[in-house]
Amino acid sequence: MWRYFFGCKAIWRQLAVLLVLFQLSWTGEYYRAQGAAFHGCSLDLDPSIWSLPFCNTTLPIWVRTLDLVSQLTLAEKIGQLVNTAPAIPRLGIPSHEWWNEALHGLAYSPGVTFTGPAYAATSFPQPILTAASFNTTLWTLIGQAISTEARAMYNLGQSHLTFWAPNINIFRDPRWGRGQETPGEDPLLTSRYAAAFVRGMQEIDYFEERNTYKGPDGGKHFFTHDQTSRSDSENHEVRSMHRLKTSVCCKHFTAYDMENSDGLDRFHFNAQVCKQDLEDTYNRPFQSCVEEGRATCLMCSYNQVNGIPACADYYLLTELARNRWGLDGYITSDCNAVELIYSAFNYTQTEEDAVTAVLDAGLDLNCGTTTADWGLSAIHQGKLSESTVDRAVFDLFSVRFRLGQFDGDLQYQLYGSLGLDNICSDEHKELAIEAARQGIVLLKNQDNILPFLQGDIQSIALVGHNINATEAMLGNYHGSPCEYITPLQGLQSYTSVVFYEPGCLDILCQDVSIAAAAVTAISYADAIVIMVGLDQTQEGEALDRASLLLPWNQQILVETVANYAEVPTVLVIMSGGAVDLTFAKDNPNIHGILWIGYPGQGGGQALADILFGHHNPGGRLPVTWYPESLTQVPMTEMRMRPNTSSGYPGRTYRFYTGEPVYEFGYGLSYTQFVCTNLYGPDKVLIPSRRLQQCYHNRRASEDCLKGPDDDVTCDNTVFQLQVSVTNQGVRRGSAAILLYWVPTDSGVDGEPLKQLIDFQRVLLDAYTSAVVSFLVSPCDHLISVLHDGSKLLHEGIHSLVVESTFKNELVHSLSLIVG
Numbered sequence: 001m002w003r004y005f006f007g008c009k010a011i012w013r014q015l016a017v018l019l020v021l022f023q024l025s026w027t028g029e030y031y032r033a034q035g036a037a038f039h040g041c042s043l044d045l046d047p048s049i050w051s052l053p054f055c056n057t058t059l060p061i062w063v064r065t066l067d068l069v070s071q072l073t074l075a076e077k078i079g080q081l082v083n084t085a086p087a088i089p090r091l092g093i094p095s096h097e098w099w100n101e102a103l104h105g106l107a108y109s110p111g112v113t114f115t116g117p118a119y120a121a122t123s124f125p126q127p128i129l130t131a132a133s134f135n136t137t138l139w140t141l142i143g144q145a146i147s148t149e150a151r152a153m154y155n156l157g158q159s160h161l162t163f164w165a166p167n168i169n170i171f172r173d174p175r176w177g178r179g180q181e182t183p184g185e186d187p188l189l190t191s192r193y194a195a196a197f198v199r200g201m202q203e204i205d206y207f208e209e210r211n212t213y214k215g216p217d218g219g220k221h222f223f224t225h226d227q228t229s230r231s232d233s234e235n236h237e238v239r240s241m242h243r244l245k246t247s248v249c250c251k252h253f254t255a256y257d258m259e260n261s262d263g264l265d266r267f268h269f270n271a272q273v274c275k276q277d278l279e280d281t282y283n284r285p286f287q288s289c290v291e292e293g294r295a296t297c298l299m300c301s302y303n304q305v306n307g308i309p310a311c312a313d314y315y316l317l318t319e320l321a322r323n324r325w326g327l328d329g330y331i332t333s334d335c336n337a338v339e340l341i342y343s344a345f346n347y348t349q350t351e352e353d354a355v356t357a358v359l360d361a362g363l364d365l366n367c368g369t370t371t372a373d374w375g376l377s378a379i380h381q382g383k384l385s386e387s388t389v390d391r392a393v394f395d396l397f398s399v400r401f402r403l404g405q406f407d408g409d410l411q412y413q414l415y416g417s418l419g420l421d422n423i424c425s426d427e428h429k430e431l432a433i434e435a436a437r438q439g440i441v442l443l444k445n446q447d448n449i450l451p452f453l454q455g456d457i458q459s460i461a462l463v464g465h466n467i468n469a470t471e472a473m474l475g476n477y478h479g480s481p482c483e484y485i486t487p488l489q490g491l492q493s494y495t496s497v498v499f500y501e502p503g504c505l506d507i508l509c510q511d512v513s514i515a516a517a518a519v520t521a522i523s524y525a526d527a528i529v530i531m532v533g534l535d536q537t538q539e540g541e542a543l544d545r546a547s548l549l550l551p552w553n554q555q556i557l558v559e560t561v562a563n564y565a566e567v568p569t570v571l572v573i574m575s576g577g578a579v580d581l582t583f584a585k586d587n588p589n590i591h592g593i594l595w596i597g598y599p600g601q602g603g604g605q606a607l608a609d610i611l612f613g614h615h616n617p618g619g620r621l622p623v624t625w626y627p628e629s630l631t632q633v634p635m636t637e638m639r640m641r642p643n644t645s646s647g648y649p650g651r652t653y654r655f656y657t658g659e660p661v662y663e664f665g666y667g668l669s670y671t672q673f674v675c676t677n678l679y680g681p682d683k684v685l686i687p688s689r690r691l692q693q694c695y696h697n698r699r700a701s702e703d704c705l706k707g708p709d710d711d712v713t714c715d716n717t718v719f720q721l722q723v724s725v726t727n728q729g730v731r732r733g734s735a736a737i738l739l740y741w742v743p744t745d746s747g748v749d750g751e752p753l754k755q756l757i758d759f760q761r762v763l764l765d766a767y768t769s770a771v772v773s774f775l776v777s778p779c780d781h782l783i784s785v786l787h788d789g790s791k792l793l794h795e796g797i798h799s800l801v802v803e804s805t806f807k808n809e810l811v812h813s814l815s816l817i818v819g
């Protein structure tokens with residue numbers, strides 16, 4: 001009973017937040033209507049404005065930003081700390097909507113509209129599928145395509161240039177409704193995805209080095225991000241201030257991977273995370289996003305982390321993100337998260353205290369209105385200092401300068417000539433299909449039933465509610481796509497005779513009686529494709545699943561059709577999160593299984609290309625597919641490591657002690673890849689001043705194995721590992737080769753079973769070979785993380801394991817010597 005009661009309360013809370021979000025987006029519309037031009041310093045303005053120093057493009061960006069901030073009144077500055085930043089007409093400063101979405105293409109959001117002249121944008125697959133390609137080049141190309149469309153939309157007045165993607169939280173539990181938005185469960189895979197996507201979205205190669213900011217005093221920044229002026233904060237104030245194509249934001253920092261489960265929701269959840277998990281799991285992708293991706297924004301999450309709301313956590317925002325990782329950009333709150341610190345967490349007594357807590361912690365922008373509503377009175381009450389506000393306003397405007405928003409009219413701007421032709425171009429539409437082809441995972445192929453041969457298979461029966469899926473193929477955070485190629489349309493490009501029968505009225509398949517119609521339809525066909533799975537009514541934002549089984553009666557439909565059929569039968573699962581498919585894996589009447597994620601606007605074409613062998617599948621699962629028994633574990637249990645005394649099985653392939661249905665990295669091909677000749681050094685010497693190194697960690701306890709000085713940096717030695725990969729089959733195909741570290745005798749408590757440390761995808765013609773090289777950096781890849789979060793490089797034997805697609809494993813052992 002109490003559970004039900006809590007559930008109801010949670011729904012009201014969610015509704016309240018949705019209402020706020022609706023109001024916010026409405027306000028966005030309002031400002032957009034008011035301020036048509038998105039760029040300042042136009043020559044159409046009064047010369048007294050465009051001759052101000054901040055409009056002088058020959059000056060360094062930090063100087064221009066400082067000048068602009070110095071021209072603003074206190075009230076104007078406070079007004080800028082919200083996502084819908086108003087125009088300041090006396091200085092010709094245009095309004096700016098910070099909240100734009102672009103998870104897998106330009107998406108509906110307060111700053112993006114599809115009401116013309118551009119009615120659509122390319123909708124790529126959901127990241128969970130794109131990640132399955134294990135192809136970093138593809139991720140960068142997608143980022144470049146999206147940012148090109150974003151620039152074109154901006155020029156048309158339909159988008160701003162600050163995007164709140166990617167979502168790089170670790171997909172810890174398959175029930176999480178937003179796991180579909182992420183690159184999966186592994187810290188390294190997620191880190192690589194983050195860096196590749198962010199660089200694709202942000203970088204302007206040709207500008208990169210030219211605008212390197214050195215600043216006064218040999219590179220010390222005017223504003224310190226550290227309120228207490230800790231001595232080491234200065235090291236991080238050398239900011240590159242490099243110019244940007246678009247600005248993107250890594251979210252949600254940190255330990256956010258739960259919507260509403262166990263009677264709790266994300267607005268009221270206190271994530272209990274130990275330092276070991278925070279350091280080697282939850283925070284890893286954010287560090288890479290900032291350090292390697294050079295992301296210009298982090299978004300702090302709704303939840304508390306060990307009792308402190310993430311957006312009010314000085315350690316996370318300032319010590320870690322700013323000072324240690326060197327974030328060069330701004331920090332935003334998730335939407336309405338500042339208000340929730342006061343109203344949901346009761347973490348502060350007043351709204352003014354909440355505003356002060358977040359700004360003091362290092363936050364710059366509030367998605368919402370709380371800082372604008374209560375910022376002035378926080379200053380008048382003596383809680384908030386104006387210099388803190390200055391810092392936030394500086395961080396925000398510096399990003400707008402780097403985007404070229406104050407470089408005058410469009411014709412003077414880089415990318416100013418992009419327009420309608422650059423949106424939904426043939427090249428981008430093809431890339432969307434290609435991304436789905438590369439990600440789709442072949443899970444079962446009994447008797448090599450796939451691919452279908454066009455000569456043999458002259459008619460196909462399509463069964464299931466997804467046969468002609470359109471919007472469902474996009475997943476969440478989508479926009480208006482250029483086109484749809486549905487599964488039915490995709491198959492029709494290979495065979496003229498396609499019988500189709502949903503078999504059920506909707507996704508729940510509540511009325512199975514019409515499955516009989518499906519059985520009739522299939523009796524005429526040479527092969528059967530059953531298309532079922534999930535959609536946003538089963539998993540999504542504010543919606544976790546409770547079960548891993550197919551919804552309601554879907555399994556009955558699949559079994560009815562498969563057991564009746566006497567021809568090749570293939571099951572196609574559309575979903576973000578994993579489904580327990582034990583029944584289908586074990587059923588000899590289901591010959592093939594494909595997982596297609598949410599494959600984007602061209603997903604039906606990609607699926608048909610794979611079914612008919614026009615493309616050889618090479619995707620590998622970016623998450624563990626667990627059995628239904630995992631749901632006995634509370635969703636809110638954040639621990640990664642198993643606990644043998646309590647029977648807790650642990651999370652993800654790195655720790656899970658149970659038997660998965662399909663493991664992380666699983667994926668078949670129509671050809672066979674074999675790895676041989678794994679070659680690498682037997683001994684690696686790390687020239688170091690100490691035997692064991694302990695990374696600097698301010699939360700570390702005394703027993704961390706510390707060296708003599710505090711700021712230890714591990715040596716940057718790297719070594720190479722090589723392996724020969726041979727395609728032994730008759731078809732050309734791609735294989736992702738995964739390299740794992742298997743910690744053996746380090747003596748550290750809670751080591752992962754194995755840890756992905758590198759991967760390469762190779763494309764090989766039939767009967768050809770290639771040598772694949774991996775670069776291993778012991779100080780990044782062979783590091784153990786201790787209970788207190790400190791890091792240890794173990795001296796001794798390390799095992800490295802290469803896995804090709806067919807579980808063909810090669811092991812290389814080497815001895816690591818530190819001295």
Ligand SMILES: *[C@@H]1O[C@H](CO)[C@@H](O)[C@H](O)[C@H]1NC(C)=O
Nearest residue numbers: 050051052053056057058059
């Ligand atoms: C812009 O700044 C440069 C460098 O300080 C200066 O030489 C130039 O006169 C300025 N231009 C204008 C229009 O003020």
Ligand SMILES: *[C@@H]1O[C@H](CO)[C@@H](O)[C@H](O)[C@H]1NC(C)=O
Nearest residue numbers: 342343344345346347348349
């Ligand atoms: C919030 O906390 C204060 C003490 O800090 C307490 O007096 C008050 O009852 C709490 N409110 C709620 C709704 O829990």
Ligand SMILES: *[C@@H]1O[C@H](CO)[C@@H](O)[C@H](O)[C@H]1NC(C)=O
Nearest residue numbers: 468469470484486488489500
């Ligand atoms: C399938 O969807 C496409 C695109 O929405 C539509 O044009 C077509 O009529 C649909 N076909 C059937 C058989 O429902």
Ligand SMILES: *[C@@H]1O[C@H](CO)[C@@H](O)[C@H](O)[C@H]1NC(C)=O
Nearest residue numbers: 639642643644645646647648
């Ligand atoms: C493991 O489980 C046991 C028994 O429930 C408990 O006492 C112990 O604290 C747990 N260990 C950790 C690290 O949570």
Ligand SMILES: *[C@@H]1O[C@H](CO)[C@@H](O)[C@H](O)[C@H]1NC(C)=O
Nearest residue numbers: 135137138434734761762763
């Ligand atoms: C990676 O993706 C790119 C872009 O689609 C493609 O050209 C390349 O062939 C892919 N690599 C492999 C090995 O499949």
